[in-house]
Amino acid sequence: MGAYLAIPAGILGAVLQSALMPHLRILGGTPNLVLVVLITWVLLVRTQDGIVFALSAGVALDTISSAPFGLAMVALTIVALLAGLVGANLFRAAWYLPYVSVTVGTLVYGLLGIMALQAVGRLAPVGLSMRHAVLPELVPNLVLMAIVYELAHALARFRRRGEIG
Amino acid sequence: MSRSRHWPVALILVLALILAWLILDRTQPDHNPLRDALDGVLTPLQYATTVSGREFSGLSSIFADRLELSRENEQLKQQVAELRSHVALLQEAQIENETLRKQLGFKSAVPSYELLSAEVIGHDPNALLQYLIIDRGAQDGVAVAMPVLADTGLVGRISEVSANSAKVMLISDPSSSVSAIIQRTRATGVVRGNVDGGLTMYYLSPGDVVEPGDVVLTSGLGGNFPRRLNIGQVTSASYSDVDMFQQAQVVAPQVLRSLEEVMVLLNATDYELAEPEQPPAPPATQAEE
Numbered sequence: 349m350g351a352y353l354a355i356p357a358g359i360l361g362a363v364l365q366s367a368l369m370p371h372l373r374i375l376g377g378t379p380n381l382v383l384v385v386l387i388t389w390v391l392l393v394r395t396q397d398g399i400v401f402a403l404s405a406g407v408a409l410d411t412i413s414s415a416p417f418g419l420a421m422v423a424l425t426i427v428a429l430l431a432g433l434v435g436a437n438l439f440r441a442a443w444y445l446p447y448v449s450v451t452v453g454t455l456v457y458g459l460l461g462i463m464a465l466q467a468v469g470r471l472a473p474v475g476l477s478m479r480h481a482v483l484p485e486l487v488p489n490l491v492l493m494a495i496v497y498e499l500a501h502a503l504a505r506f507r508r509r510g511e512i513g
Numbered sequence: 514m515s516r517s518r519h520w521p522v523a524l525i526l527v528l529a530l531i532l533a534w535l536i537l538d539r540t541q542p543d544h545n546p547l548r549d550a551l552d553g554v555l556t557p558l559q560y561a562t563t564v565s566g567r568e569f570s571g572l573s574s575i576f577a578d579r580l581e582l583s584r585e586n587e588q589l590k591q592q593v594a595e596l597r598s599h600v601a602l603l604q605e606a607q608i609e610n611e612t613l614r615k616q617l618g619f620k621s622a623v624p625s626y627e628l629l630s631a632e633v634i635g636h637d638p639n640a641l642l643q644y645l646i647i648d649r650g651a652q653d654g655v656a657v658a659m660p661v662l663a664d665t666g667l668v669g670r671i672s673e674v675s676a677n678s679a680k681v682m683l684i685s686d687p688s689s690s691v692s693a694i695i696q697r698t699r700a701t702g703v704v705r706g707n708v709d710g711g712l713t714m715y716y717l718s719p720g721d722v723v724e725p726g727d728v729v730l731t732s733g734l735g736g737n738f739p740r741r742l743n744i745g746q747v748t749s750a751s752y753s754d755v756d757m758f759q760q761a762q763v764v765a766p767q768v769l770r771s772l773e774e775v776m777v778l779l780n781a782t783d784y785e786l787a788e789p790e791q792p793p794a795p796p797a798t799q800a801e802e
Contacts, residue, residue, distance in 0.1 A: 351523035363555060366635035366646065367562035370770065378640065396520040403527040407534070411551050412559075412646065414672060414680055415639045417538070421531065461641050471687035472641055473708065480709040481640040 351397045354389070358404030361385050366412045377484030379492040382409065383457055386424055387431045387449045388497050392504055395432030402428045415461065416468050423460040427453040446497040447490055454489050458482030552675045559634040559678075560648055567773070626739070628662070628776040629653060634678065636770060643686035643706060643770065645669070649777060650677045658737070660778040665766035666743030667691070667731060668775050679777075683769045684744065685710045692734040693744055695727050704729060704744055704763060710770065712745060712763040723750040723761050739778070 361382040369378050382405045390398035406421030413420065431449045438445050458478065465472035530547070537545045629649060637644035649655050651674050661668045661681045669689065672682040682689055685706040693704040693714055700721035702714045717723060727747040733740030745765040752759030 351520035355523060355527065359555070360558075362638065363558045363562055363635075365638045367559045368566050369638075370636040371566055380640075382638070396524070400520060400523045400527055403524070403531065407527070407531060408551070408555060409638050411548060411555060412635060413637050413639050414642055414644045414682070415637070420638070458640075461639060465641055471708075476708040477641055480707075485640055 351400045354397050354401035355404040357385070358382070358401045358406070359408045361401075361405050362408030362412060365409065372488075374488035374491055375484070377486070377488040379488035380454065380457070380485055381492065382424065383427065383453055384450060384489055384492045384496050386428055387446065387453050387493070388500050390428050390431040391435050391446055391449060391497070392500055395428060395435075398428040398431065399425055416464055419461060419464045423457050423464075426460065427457050430456060446493050450489050450493045451486065454486050455482065458485070549676060552678060556634065556648065556675075556678045559646065560632075563632075563634045626778055627780040629655070629779050630774060630776050631655075631661075631679075633773050633775060637680075641708070643683040643689075643710060644672070645681040645683060645770070645772065645775070647679050647681060647775060647777070648677070650675050650679050652676050654779055655679045655777055660738050660742075662742065662776045662778060663767065663772055663774070664776075666745070667738065668769055668772065670737070671777065681775065685712055685765065685769050691738060691744065692732045693729050694732040694740075695721070695723060695747070696730050697724075697727050698722055701732055701734070702758075702761075712765060714747070714761040714763050715758065717750070717759045717761060719752055719756075719759055721759065723747055723759065725749055727761075729761075729763050 365381050369381050372379060386398055386402055386405065389401050402424035403421055406418075406424045409420035409424075410417045431453060434449045434452060435445065438448065458481065459474075462472045462474055462477045462482070534545070534547045537547050631647040631649040631653075633645050634648045635646035637646075645668075647655075647661075655671060655674055657671050657674055659671045661670060667684060669681045669683040669686070671679050673680040683706065684691055684704065687706050687708055689706045691704045692701070694701050695714075695717075698721060700717055700723065702717045704712050704714045707713055714729060725747055729744040729747060731738045731740055731742040731744060743766060745763040747761045748764050750759055750761040
């Protein structure tokens with residue numbers, strides 16, 4: 349069921365990212381809800397379901413955004429695969445796993461965005477874009493990750509206990 | 514069906530949607546029905562989320578310090594009184610200006626604008642882009658390239674339109690450029706957005722005197738925007754001997770990304786650059802007769 353749920357969840361995530369997140373500024377940056385939920389999904393459920401979430405959220409984000417069509421879809425799918433790789437290569441129970449994943453994910457997502465904008469001839473100098481747009485997202489994403497991951501983790505444990513009981 | 518069989522089906526569903534989207538975008542680039550359908554779902558959702566978000570932030574502000582609010586209220590009352598007297602003076606000047614222009618046979622310098630108010634229902638989710646999404650679209654008469662204003666001045670221009678919503682490229686987007694003029698010295702240049710959301714005025718001649726506090730307005734050159742719209746104020750100017758031009762940092766009167774309401778200038782093609790008409794010929798003298 350998780351894979352089917354990922355479709356509306358991705359679209360809802362994109363709407364919240366566009367309408368609500370810009371009002372939630374943490375230390376000068378806006379958290380990327382879609383990215384954080386995607387990584388949580390990959391780490392707690394599995395990469396395949398995460399890819400479905402990435403594609404559906406990507407379609408919605410590409411509709412809302414003025415960036416080249418396909419950027420969000422491709423970038424989120426790559427982040428899902430990377431998070432799956434990080435999850436497979438680090439100790440699953442390590443407390444830092446979600447934080448390492450979200451740090452890598454934020455940087456990769458940002459860099460792909462800069463490269464795509466440059467490819468279509470838009471002004472996006474790497475140094476300035478990293479400093480003013482990508483790096484300010486890092487701390488808000490880590491803060492949001494702490495909340496989302498712990499909540500989802502607690503929910504998953506609760507469900508598992510219910511299934512055993 | 515086992516869990517492992519769900520995801521390929523879901524993945525195929527999403528990939529089919531993307532493929533159909535790409536095909537339709539190629540065959541019907543102006544009216545992609547899938548884009549319109551998804552937009553029809555996303556726009557009301559964005560509107561509902563934005564409105565409930567605003568109500569929540571309004572509720573939280575009820576608990577703000579009352580003392581601070583009453584102090585602010587007093588300051589604002591004083592400001593309103595000062596501004597009222599300024600407005601009265603400006604109205605007088607405008608009447609006098611119009612009368613003199615009529616006497617000289619010049620066109621009106623203040624064209625009448627047809628404005629459509631719109632609510633901001635979202636922001637571009639890409640942190641590298643400075644765009645707003647508004648709840649007015651083609652059905653309301655909004656079209657690409659129309660200027661967008663706020664009560665404090667210029668905001669940007671319409672970059673993309675769908676049936677019920679439109680995207681506004683802010684003047685602070687790095688791809689935006691606006692022909693501008695410094696009100697005090699009439700020095701001209703181009704205001705461009707920066708990656709950090711700020712504004713910079715480029716191509717100012719080295720001889721132009723630019724000082725902090727100078728008001729920057731649209732010049733109307735290029736015909737993209739009407740003239741005399743407020744862009745912002747100069748905060749600093751820089752020039753070195755190796756540069757051909759000097760440049761100035763400009764700050765907009767308000768944070769463009771946090772606007773909640775804007776106005777679209779509908780008669781965008783009707784505004785004129787207010788070029789003076791040919792003044793009436795002076796009366797012939799008796800000697801000439």
